[in-house]
Ligand SMILES: Nc1ncnc2c1ncn2[C@@H]1O[C@H](COP(=O)(O)OP(=O)(O)OP(=O)(O)O)[C@@H](O)[C@H]1O
Ligand SMILES: Nc1ncnc2c1ncn2[C@@H]1O[C@H](COP(=O)(O)OP(=O)(O)O)[C@@H](O)[C@H]1O
Ligand code: SF4
Ligand code: SF4
């Protein structure tokens with residue numbers, strides 16, 4: 001990855017809690033290039049949101065971040081608050097799970113779009129207004145002119161997420177981070193929103209990070225996938241490689257646990273027993289070992305490091321990986 | 329209506345209509361829905377958010393009064409029962425909610441929460457209550473000695489859902505409505521809870537109405553599936569058959585929209601842009617016509633009735649796919 005737009009290097013996020021230190025992100029390395037899409041997958045609480053907040057420099061006040069976040073040649077962890085604020089509106093954009101987090105409930109859709117555009121681009125009111133209408137149309141909002149006068153609560157959840165995406169795209173960002181953008185939405189709306197993101201990403205040659213807990217969401221829509229467990233990246237590979245040759249038992253278990261349409265009703269699901277470890281009580285060995293069916297003696301004593309498989313782009317952290325399939 | 333699941337269904341809903349009124353306007357939440365659920369069967373109910381699934385479930389339980397229609401449970405019309413007779417009948421029918429954490433009283437201990445239905449039902453002997461609570465907690469995979477004295481906030485979402493399931497089973501009901509029981513849970517915990525529901529069904533001989541918006545989840549546990557759109561039923565049929573050969577364009581759309589965990593399956597771009605219209609003023613004729621690729625003039629003027637399209641499969645469409 002020589003020309004990555006974003007590279008996260010050795011990121012660690014620690015949060016002080018009454019129960020002790022909580023390591024939400026544990027030595028994560030990631031990179032994404034212009035025009036590429038990275039998927040980050042993992043269960044609730046595994047650190048996906050904290051990682052994306054670490055990239056955006058939007059961590060809770062008491063959080064401590066170490067490591068580097070290189071974006072377009074500069075280390076974001078070293079930038080002033082003012083520079084970061086400019087960058088976030090302009091080059092770095094984010095869409096959250098709940099669109100109301102990104103939208104202001106007391107301002108009309110038009111005001112929010114026009115203000116964001118005018119803050120970062122040199123356009124007059126009429127031009128900014130015209131630009132807003134185009135953006136709303138681009139994200140599939142019918143009658144965009146009328147919508148400018150409406151408030152977020154007057155729209156459905158799917159419409160609000162479209163508006164949040166329009167606001168995020170309004171200044172032509174170089175990187176868009178979408179944190180569970182469709183988890184709160186129905187399947188048909190989810191498909192529309194994911195299509196929309198993919199279309200805009202291609203058209204603008206943006207880099208994009210999609211965060212989700214559903215392997216189905218990343219399968220057809222990302223170039224690379226990073227699987228997270230207990231704060232760490234435990235497997236990372238180009239998407240087709242990951243699905244054909246997964247090596248990490250956790251990735252396999254996550255995929256197996258998904259109910260599938262081609263399985264007969266009443267077939268017991270291969271559930272993952274137990275749940276992730278308490279993040280304030282990190283395990284000495286592999287974090288997945290209490291739930292892993294391949295676990296051996298070494299797994300409880302030592303932490304497996306993320307290391308390359310057959311190809312340098314495929315990394316996994318496991319002492320007893322699933323055997324590589326022999327290609328016919 | 330030819331929707332017979334069995335000669336002697338445990339639950340039979342006939343022409344149920346449920347409305348809400350908000351600011352002088354009427355929300356047509358459930359419009360003329362008829363359903364049957366056989367003894368020991370799981371009927372899945374799917375549809376997008378706001379289509380009326382929960383309202384239907386609540387009206388079946390008499391937690392919301394229907395405008396018209398009947399709810400026949402084991403031959404008794406619940407809509408006409410009152411007082412003690414209704415209470416007796418209600419013990420046999422239970423509900424599990426979507427949000428497990430919110431549905432548990434944060435200030436009460438788990439043992440008391442699970443015992444509450446027994447108290448309400450008049451089980452006076454504390455020893456018997458304790459015994460039954462311990463039994464049902466063990467059945468859902470929790471250690472009664474460890475959990476009984478603790479408070480809900482000490483448990484994860486998946487454990488809270490186990491507690492809710494225990495509470496709903498403690499009176500030995502015959503019929504349980506599960507309203508999106510796994511929607512708030514992660515993939516791995518979801519599989520655990522779905523397996524648990526299947527085990528409990530076998531162990532307690534339950535009949536289930538399983539509500540969800542995720543088709544793959546519904547298929548995993550249901551014998552038959554009913555698809556709902558904007559207050560009306562679109563299609564009902566045996567699970568495998570319905571997913572293999574959907575007859576209603578809306579069922580087909582839902583199936584197409586499911587993200588498949590296989591990178592070789594490119595997501596289809598054919599999902600029409602659009603969202604369900606308002607239930608305050610549903611479209612005339614077929615309510616799905618504003619999003620349907622097959623809609624014509626007849627669809628705007630005539631309400632399609634559920635008709636037999638294949639063995640055991642019914643669809644409400646003028647131009648079905650099969
Ligand atoms: N403000 C905070 N203070 C303390 N701990 C926090 C805070 N926010 C998150 N955490 C903890 O950090 C860990 C990672 O949280 P994060 O929100 O990043 O997970 P996630 O993968 O996004 O989960 P979800 O899918 O539930 O949003 C969790 O253990 C969580 O409890
Ligand atoms: N208490 C209520 N008052 C007014 N409208 C309601 C109420 N509960 C539900 N509705 C409306 O009724 C319709 C069906 O709701 P609901 O059954 O909760 O849908 P679902 O469970 O499928 O998400 C929706 O339009 C919803 O907004
Ligand atoms: S290191 Fe051991 S416990 Fe961890 S995933 Fe691999 S086999 Fe399982
Ligand atoms: S009745 Fe008409 S509009 Fe309704 S689903 Fe069938 S073809 Fe589509």
Ligand SMILES: [Mg+2]
Pocket residue numbers: 048049179180
């Ligand atoms: Mg999150």
Ligand SMILES: [Mg+2]
Pocket residue numbers: 381382508
């Ligand atoms: Mg509901």
